[in-house]
Amino acid sequence: QIQLEESGGGLVQAGGSLTLSCAxxxxxxxxxxxxxxxxxxxKQREFVATVSVTGDLxxxxxxxxxxTISRDSAKNTVYLQMHELMPEDTAxxxxxxxxxxxxxxxxxxxxxxS
Numbered sequence: 001q002i003q004l005e006e007s008g009g010g011l012v013q014a015g016g017s018l019t020l021s022c023a024x025x026x027x028x029x030x031x032x033x034x035x036x037x038x039x040x041x042x043k044q045r046e047f048v049a050t051v052s053v054t055g056d057l058x059x060x061x062x063x064x065x066x067x068t069i070s071r072d073s074a075k076n077t078v079y080l081q082m083h084e085l086m087p088e089d090t091a092x093x094x095x096x097x098x099x100x101x102x103x104x105x106x107x108x109x110x111x112x113x114s
Contacts, residue, residue, distance in 0.1 A: 002026045002103040004095045009108030012085055016112070020080040022095030022105060030099040034078040036069060038091035039107075045094065049080060063089075085112045 008020040024031065036048040049069035050058045057069060068081040078095065090112050095105040 002028075002031065002097045002099060004097055004103060004105035006093065006095050006105045006108040009093060009110045011111045011113065014086055014112055014114050016085050017081070017083045018085065018110060019082065020093055020095075020108060020110070022078045022080075024076045024078070024095075024097055027099070028076050031097045033098040034069075034071060035096040035098070036078075036080045037094045037096055038089075038110075039094070040088070040091040043091075048093070051078060082110070085110075087112045087114045 003025045005023045006020060008018060010018060012018050031053065033050055033052045035050045037045050038048050039045040047060050048063055049067055051069045051071050059067060066082065066084045069078065071078045090110060092107040092109050094107045097103040
């Protein structure tokens with residue numbers, strides 16, 4: 001079993017930055033990929049970024065060049081550095097760990113004011 005706990009959300013002005021953290025616990029060795037997703041108001045949950053255990057990275061086009069995903073294996077934590085935030089980045093951000101199934105965190109709210 002995997003437990004995920006996100007933190008770091010909050011209110012920020014457009015153009016600002018935030019860093020989200022996702023701390024994983026439990027059967028860490030079974031994790032293949034860690035992702036960040038988000039759910040904007042009135043929208044479906046959407047992919048934001050991914051990092052694999054081999055270090056491969058991928059980003060959604062909407063955040064490419066502004067967001068950076070990284071992981072600290074020693075701390076079992078994945079980060080999402082978000083820069084040049086825009087009001088349309090307002091969403092609940094979720095961490096996901098993939099083993100043989102998906103494990104989700106509870107989400108953290110990010111609100112970007114114009």
